[in-house]
Amino acid sequence: MIKVVNLHKSFGDLEVLKGIDSEIKKGEVVCVIGASGSGKSTFLRCLNLLEEPTKGDIYIDGVPLMELGKNINSLRQRVGMVFQQFNLFPHMTVMENVTLAPIKLKRMLPEEAEKKATVLLRKVGLPDKDNAYPNQLSGGQKQRVAIARALAMDPEIMLFDEPTSALDPEMVGEVLQVMKQLALEGMTMVVVTHEMGFAREVGDRILFMDGGVIAEEGTPEEIFDNSKHERTRAFLSKVI
Amino acid sequence: MGFLIELYKTLSDAIYFNLIKDDRYLLFIKGLGVSLKLTLYAAILGIIIGLLVAFARMTKNKVLNKIASLYIDIIRGTPAVVQLVIIYYAILGSSSLPKIGVASVAFGINSGAYVAELIRAGIQAVDKGQMEAARSLGFSYGQSMRYIIIPQAIKNILPALVSEFIVLLKETAIAGYIALDDLTRMGDIVRSRTFDAYTPFIVVALMYLYVTSILTYFLGKLERRMSISD
Ligand SMILES: Nc1ncnc2c1ncn2[C@@H]1O[C@H](COP(=O)(O)OP(=O)(O)OP(=O)(O)O)[C@@H](O)[C@H]1O
Ligand SMILES: [Mg+2]
Numbered sequence: 001m002i003k004v005v006n007l008h009k010s011f012g013d014l015e016v017l018k019g020i021d022s023e024i025k026k027g028e029v030v031c032v033i034g035a036s037g038s039g040k041s042t043f044l045r046c047l048n049l050l051e052e053p054t055k056g057d058i059y060i061d062g063v064p065l066m067e068l069g070k071n072i073n074s075l076r077q078r079v080g081m082v083f084q085q086f087n088l089f090p091h092m093t094v095m096e097n098v099t100l101a102p103i104k105l106k107r108m109l110p111e112e113a114e115k116k117a118t119v120l121l122r123k124v125g126l127p128d129k130d131n132a133y134p135n136q137l138s139g140g141q142k143q144r145v146a147i148a149r150a151l152a153m154d155p156e157i158m159l160f161d162e163p164t165s166a167l168d169p170e171m172v173g174e175v176l177q178v179m180k181q182l183a184l185e186g187m188t189m190v191v192v193t194h195e196m197g198f199a200r201e202v203g204d205r206i207l208f209m210d211g212g213v214i215a216e217e218g219t220p221e222e223i224f225d226n227s228k229h230e231r232t233r234a235f236l237s238k239v240i
Numbered sequence: 241m242g243f244l245i246e247l248y249k250t251l252s253d254a255i256y257f258n259l260i261k262d263d264r265y266l267l268f269i270k271g272l273g274v275s276l277k278l279t280l281y282a283a284i285l286g287i288i289i290g291l292l293v294a295f296a297r298m299t300k301n302k303v304l305n306k307i308a309s310l311y312i313d314i315i316r317g318t319p320a321v322v323q324l325v326i327i328y329y330a331i332l333g334s335s336s337l338p339k340i341g342v343a344s345v346a347f348g349i350n351s352g353a354y355v356a357e358l359i360r361a362g363i364q365a366v367d368k369g370q371m372e373a374a375r376s377l378g379f380s381y382g383q384s385m386r387y388i389i390i391p392q393a394i395k396n397i398l399p400a401l402v403s404e405f406i407v408l409l410k411e412t413a414i415a416g417y418i419a420l421d422d423l424t425r426m427g428d429i430v431r432s433r434t435f436d437a438y439t440p441f442i443v444v445a446l447m448y449l450y451v452t453s454i455l456t457y458f459l460g461k462l463e464r465r466m467s468i469s470d
Contacts, residue, residue, distance in 0.1 A: 073379065076378040083369060087370060088373075089392075090392065091392050091395075101378065104383065105378050105379065105383075149377070150376075153378065
């Protein structure tokens with residue numbers, strides 16, 4: 001569904017991605033792990049062109065992203081993203097956060113969008129917060145609203161950039177639970193995470209990034225239990 | 241006792257000669273009206289110019305960008321009095337605009353530069369993640385500005401805008417340089433008739449203070465309103 005070929009990205013003189021090749025299949029859950037600064041976020045952000053690659057190609061369903069031009073907006077509608085800092089719209093209620101994009105971009109009727117949002121908010125475990133503003137929610141609740149907001153566009157793939165890193169420890173579980181549910185329902189997901197337990201349990205495939213390349217990839221067993229690379233083992237011994 | 245009688249006589253004389261004789265209080269009221277009108281016109285013009293210039297500064301168009309920042313640099317780098325006099329002679333030479341019109345244009349052009357910076361700062365103060373979240377949902381840049389960024393920026397901008405207009409009202413006190421009969425100049429006119437340097441300007445100061453206090457009161461209310469939903 002997504003194919004990445006020789007992806008490079010530099011910020012000025014700093015080369016952050018140094019040639020990434022990967023393929024993400026429909027329904028697959030890919031977890032990206034690696035040390036801070038190894039380029040995980042940059043890689044993820046290239047997948048919906050929040051960062052513009054310096055070199056290389058990304059294909060979504062065979063369509064090359066770099067040639068989309070103005071159509072990038074309709075592509076992004078098909079790719080949901082969840083951020084570490086939630087990035088909910090603070091001037092809107094939970095319901096408005098979740099319904100804005102479907103109403104404005106998909107021309108959905110407000111009643112219809114609200115009906116859908118109600119279903120999604122129940123699904124993420126927030127059935128009674130429709131009229132709350134983001135600042136009235138806990139971190140875990142905010143992140144679950146952010147997931148519902150992304151899901152409201154019916155994305156074919158969801159990107160998560162350290163969705164639990166900004167949360168108090170006791171709230172990590174509730175967000176991971178929602179993500180796990182999503183994975184079980186067959187959503188295609190790319191998850192940058194430091195939650196190795198989640199990666200092992202939910203991930204179909206693990207990408208270990210180091211110094212701007214994918215240093216090793218494989219099933220959770222291959223990476224966590226039988227890693228072939230010294231660098232992977234060194235990283236894992238530090239985080240587990 | 242004698243001292244108090246003396247004080248009473250001085251005060252009542254001051255009030256009589258500076259305010260009551262020849263209905264001089266009317267001069268102050270008229271002057272205040274001119275100052276307020278001038279501030280209002282200049283503020284409206286300032287907002288219009290400010291919006292355009294802020295927009296010009298934020299587009300990717302290099303030429304517009306340069307022109308906008310040059311304008312801001314010139315206005316902020318020169319005294320308002322000098323700008324006022326230059327514009328007065330530049331416009332007066334070619335039109336029949338009344339003085340208050342000329343002054344409104346001058347103060348509007350001056351205020352526009354400050355308003356533009358304040359709008360830009362208000363927009364830039366919105367967290368970068370907001371634009372990214374909007375774009376990631378599929379909104380275009382323009383839609384993201386309209387639905388997500390501007391509504392939040394307005395909360396930053398409105399209170400700053402009111403402050404700017406409080407400053408503007410005080411700044412218009414230099415309109416006397418082009419012989420416009422604003423509040424400050426009325427103080428001067430009364431002084432020249434009563435030869436009392438103190439009283440007219442204390443009256444003038446109190447009148448400015450009265451208006452700015454009202455504006456400041458509303459500013460406080462506005463700031464509280466704007467911070468409720470953050
Ligand atoms: N917009 C940017 N401008 C300049 N440098 C950047 C930018 N974004 C990221 N970088 C740099 O690129 C490198 C990789 O950053 P990236 O955010 O992709 O790392 P990461 O693996 O996600 O790290 P972390 O685990 O800390 O989130 C870092 O050195 C970072 O400073
Ligand atoms: Mg990161």
